[in-house]
Amino acid sequence: MKNRTILLLFTLLLSITTFAQTQYDQTVNKQVTEFMFERSIQLEDCKKNEEVIISIAENTKQFELTINSSVFSGKVTLEIYDSKGKKQGTFSVGTQLNIENAETANGTINKSLLEPEEGDWKVKIIPLNAKGLISIRTINWL
């Protein structure tokens, strides 16, 4: 029964939005396709680490990554690794009080790269009794 309760508490809700559009870019005289992905993750008293994979295709011209994190209680650390395993950024946000909604801590990281390393990039989510929301938004230009 106890295990069941814990499992219910540690649920992690994930929603994904995708969007793609092709435009004519006059500067390079070519058709450019823009892929936008947005993942929203809800943390409910989470303790278990999670990984979100972001796949970057071989001919990606530009890559933009924005991670927003709002924590209402607990703490969450986010780490970004490129496809070669090199850490590309990290930040953590946490609340001082463990009372839910008594305070909010926000963290945002922005990264923009031309010709990023192709392959699977990873966003590692390391929560500590965290309740909050994480949004990972990526735009790839091909």
Next chain:
Amino acid sequence: MNKKLNKIIWNLLVMLFLNMITVFGQNSGNGKLNGVVQIDTSWSSDIYLSYIPTFSDITSMSSEMIIADAKIDSLGYFEFDLDFLPNEQRLYRLHISKNEDSKNSLIIGGLNENYLVFIANRDSKIKLKGTSLTPPFKNVIFETQNENFEFQKITHLVFKKDSIASKSGRSKRKFIEERLNEKLLHIADSSTNSLISLYALHKIDFESNYPLNENFYENYLKKWSHRDDGYSEDFRKKLPLKMPKYNWPFIISLGIILTILGYVIGKYNLFKNNRINNLTVQERKVLDLLKEGATNKEISEEFNIGISTVKSHVSSILTKLKVKSRKEIMNLK
């Protein structure tokens, strides 16, 4: 005359009192941080001062890190008293928040990056000037404080690298990173301030740079071994453990000696005498004759036993002594 003496004593007392106040003031710290930032109306007019206990916490945000707050006036001016800070130089962070965000809000990278890290203690007199609207702390000039002038040089270098790297292809980005790492290593090596030096290493990503410059990091640890603050401790903990150096000549020599020893033992059956203890009384008697080169028939006649029994004893002796032939038995001592 008395009046004149009283006046002199009174003047001396006043001077002594003023001197005491000055000394007390110096001991208790009279640090100040003031400056001007350029912000538009999307930013709140509150500015926060946070204590950064380790380099990893530069990109951490929590309300417990905030130690003071102040208002930014319509001209962008703000001011903090620093007299409550510790005497030792430590890292602090200034940040502002967007109107829609909570005060505990950190934005890393992009046009809205909202923080500035600097060094201070209770006596610091820091005057800074922000010259950029987006991001507000991009081109901050420290008008006083030598430490922060050098510290800010690192921030500018990294900012410049990030900015160029975001507009460059993969190959160019690699060269830019290598060049920046060289510059940061030079700052880390030459700076006389351990916080500045460690900050430069932190920006290099020393955990992955360590295998490339192992000697540098070893010497660095020796150089700053007397520092025992949280920043140095955190650095030492994160530095990958050095691989143990094996004494290869010793290992190879030992290997050769053991091989020769094994060969000698094998060749001269040094351990075979111990196996004799496994033989029965009758087998030992047979063994003694075998060592003298006796044939099965001679052994049979000596002990008055059948040839088949002798063969059985000989076979058992060969097995127990782990030898292949009667000739080998004759060589046993």
